[in-house]
Amino acid sequence: MRLSALQRYILRECYQYPKVRVPRPPLTKYYAKRPAKQAAIDSITVSLERLIERGLMIGFGRRTPAKWFIEEVKLTPLGRRVARASLGQQQRLPFKR
Numbered sequence: 001m002r003l004s005a006l007q008r009y010i011l012r013e014c015y016q017y018p019k020v021r022v023p024r025p026p027l028t029k030y031y032a033k034r035p036a037k038q039a040a041i042d043s044i045t046v047s048l049e050r051l052i053e054r055g056l057m058i059g060f061g062r063r064t065p066a067k068w069f070i071e072e073v074k075l076t077p078l079g080r081r082v083a084r085a086s087l088g089q090q091q092r093l094p095f096k097r
Contacts, residue, residue, distance in 0.1 A: 003082075004047065006030055006043065006047045008086050009030050010027055010044075010051065011056065011075070011082060012087060014074075015075060021073070021074050022074070024071060028041070028044060030044070048070050052073075055076060056079035057074065057075055058076060059072075060072040
């Protein structure tokens with residue numbers, strides 16, 4: 001299963017979080033070097049929605065007729081297995097070429 005760097009980060013953070021349900025603020029630390037702009041928040045939301053569609057997470061929040069407002073997420077057993085496997089893989093260092 002191919003996952004983006006942001007999706008792998010989200011899975012690892014959820015796997016290592018001390019509680020079962022993970023709120024959104026710890027997930028925004030992926031963009032810690034830059035202030036959290038709307039584009040960063042939108043990309044996190046899209047990644048969360050795609051992980052939910054793949055069955056790796058369960059989302060908790062509010063639903064309006066137009067869209068979801070995901071406030072917390074929880075890993076499914078499949079998501080825990082994928083997160084555990086990604087912990088064993090070596091991460092890429094952000095070298096500039």
